[in-house]
Amino acid sequence: MEQTVEQKLQALWSLQTIHTKIDKIRQVRGELPIEVADLEDEIAGLETRLEKIRVDLDDLEDSIVKRKNMIKDAQSAIKKYEGQLNEVKNNREYDAISKEIEIQGLEIQVCEKRIKEAEFEIKNKTEGYEKTENNLNFNKAELEVKQKELETITSETQIEEDTLLKKAEDATTNNEERLLKVYNKLRNSYRNGLAVVSIERDSCSGCHNKIPPQLQSEIRQRKKIIICEHCGRILVDEEIASED
Numbered sequence: 001m002e003q004t005v006e007q008k009l010q011a012l013w014s015l016q017t018i019h020t021k022i023d024k025i026r027q028v029r030g031e032l033p034i035e036v037a038d039l040e041d042e043i044a045g046l047e048t049r050l051e052k053i054r055v056d057l058d059d060l061e062d063s064i065v066k067r068k069n070m071i072k073d074a075q076s077a078i079k080k081y082e083g084q085l086n087e088v089k090n091n092r093e094y095d096a097i098s099k100e101i102e103i104q105g106l107e108i109q110v111c112e113k114r115i116k117e118a119e120f121e122i123k124n125k126t127e128g129y130e131k132t133e134n135n136l137n138f139n140k141a142e143l144e145v146k147q148k149e150l151e152t153i154t155s156e157t158q159i160e161e162d163t164l165l166k167k168a169e170d171a172t173t174n175n176e177e178r179l180l181k182v183y184n185k186l187r188n189s190y191r192n193g194l195a196v197v198s199i200e201r202d203s204c205s206g207c208h209n210k211i212p213p214q215l216q217s218e219i220r221q222r223k224k225i226i227i228c229e230h231c232g233r234i235l236v237d238e239e240i241a242s243e244d
Contacts, residue, residue, distance in 0.1 A: 006222040008176060010243070012183060013236050015171040016196040022164045023193045025157045032150045039143040046136040053129045060118045060125070067111040067118075074104040074111070179225070186233060196234045198241035207231035 003011070081101045088094045172180065186195030190206075197206035199219060204211055209230040211219070219226050220237040227234055 003176065004222075005224055008179060008225065009222055009234075009236050010240055011171070011174040011176075012179060012196045012234060013198075013240050013243075015168065015175060015183065016194070018164055018168045018171055019187065019193060022161060022168065025161050025164070028157060029150065029153050032146060032153065036143065036146050036150055039139055039146065043136060043139050043143060046132055046139065049132050050129065050136065053125050053132065057122060057125055057129070060122050064115050064118050067115045071108050071111045074107045077104045183234070189232075194233060196236060197228070198236050199238055204228040204231060204233065204235060206233040211235070 078101050081097050081104070084097050085094065088097060175183070183195045187193045194206050197204055199205070199211060199216060202210060202213075202216065207228060207230045209228065211228070215226065215229075216237075218224070219235050220239075222237070222240075225234060
């Protein structure tokens, strides 16, 4: 059965009233759900950073061990070459062995330099690890507090919200699809979610701009859907607004 304009307006107002109650419940939670989600993301990022630092530290430790072994090998080679110097038979052999000793000495210097660089990097990364770990522990404690706070607020309002969501679902079926599209678009356009508003003190209660007397009269007649010429919201008269 085709709805009259009055029935359409009443159905829209009823849906708006339910959604407004849901919005108020969610406002009580404020920014908590967003804060909890942000903290969870930050904690995940810090844990990833810690794992990366751990891998880097392991690699640096391995590089130090490798360089120390290279130094030992070079020292053994030098000792061997120094022994061979006593057995050389000409200057050419002496120069060749001396060159090898020099090369091994340079290898030791390079390894010692790389070890110092790795130790310096380990120091910096360890400090970074400790700072990141402190931030992680702080954020975990903060998250626990906010999660408990959110759980408390949610548990107190969840039953009421679930009931209202069911009512909103039922109320949606009472509305014409074309008007629902307009309604949803308007709800998404305004932070307060008000798509259908009433006349209050001769003004639109959505944007508070004055409504001309002639237009107020047309709204009260309920013969057509009228929108506010300033904000585009659907307007209903005071009597419809008082029915809920």
